[in-house]
Amino acid sequence: MAKAYTPVTAASDVETIFKMLEGRWKLIILFHLFGGKVQRYSDLEKLIPGISQKMLAQQLRQLEADGIIERKVYPVVPPKVEYSMSEWGQSLCPALDALLKWAEARPKDSALPDTNNQ
């Protein structure tokens, strides 16, 4: 059943969601895992130029703690760790799609200071 929201609870719940997803690296990590893709730590390092090992590890841990991604460790040397979306994490995709659609629907207002052209 749909929860009942007041302005305050709705805002606070969406903020909680934002905190799980925001930051400079989380979204790009997620979009490299969406659609069932499986990536090793080193794959993500290569796929995401500019990310430091610290940030990659930190963001992966947080995404895992939030249940959005899954981490599978193979007990081998050298180490092998695979990351993938959880089922719930994968179901985030349509919600982000809704946001993208919303952004696409932005009226091109000439009076506004630039949207996203280049």
Place this chain on the structure above:
Amino acid sequence: MAKAYTPVTAASDVETIFKMLEGRWKLIILFHLFGGKVQRYSDLEKLIPGISQKMLAQQLRQLEADGIIERKVYPVVPPKVEYSMSEWGQSLCPALDALLKWAEARPKDSALPDTNNQ
């Protein structure tokens, strides 16, 4: 036409959206305006405990610059300024709803499906 996204462009576009909405105050401002509600600056001050005048003004300016809300000034003394959602801003509501639904669907993490054993 739906845009075609790569992991990089999709992540970057969603990040742009997040930047328009994130921060400690924007969402609560928006949820006090959703549904056609119109609020004066001083109304929002009262509705949002803890917000400073500086932050309220700053966030309102940014939301307005992004085209999410509209600002109407009445040339009276003392000043009167009304804020409301733009049409496009109002259409953000279902997208945020999708996020809330996603969050509601989060599995209670007692034991995630244990598919990895040796």
Place this chain on the structure above:
DNA sequence: GGAAGTACGTACTTTAAAGTAAGTAACTAA
């Protein structure tokens, strides 16, 4: 002529997120 009301702006300080650089563990192949 001083206070009150409304909607801000400015300057400075604090805090949290991100960046940088280096180190660690465990084994393997040369």
Place this chain on the structure above:
DNA sequence: TTAGTTACTTACTTTAAAGTACGTACTTCC
């Protein structure tokens, strides 16, 4: 014995967002 591989951690510095405190404009009311 030493270098290489992978997946990290820790300590420290920088940067950006938010918080705090105060100032301003304009007009009416007492």
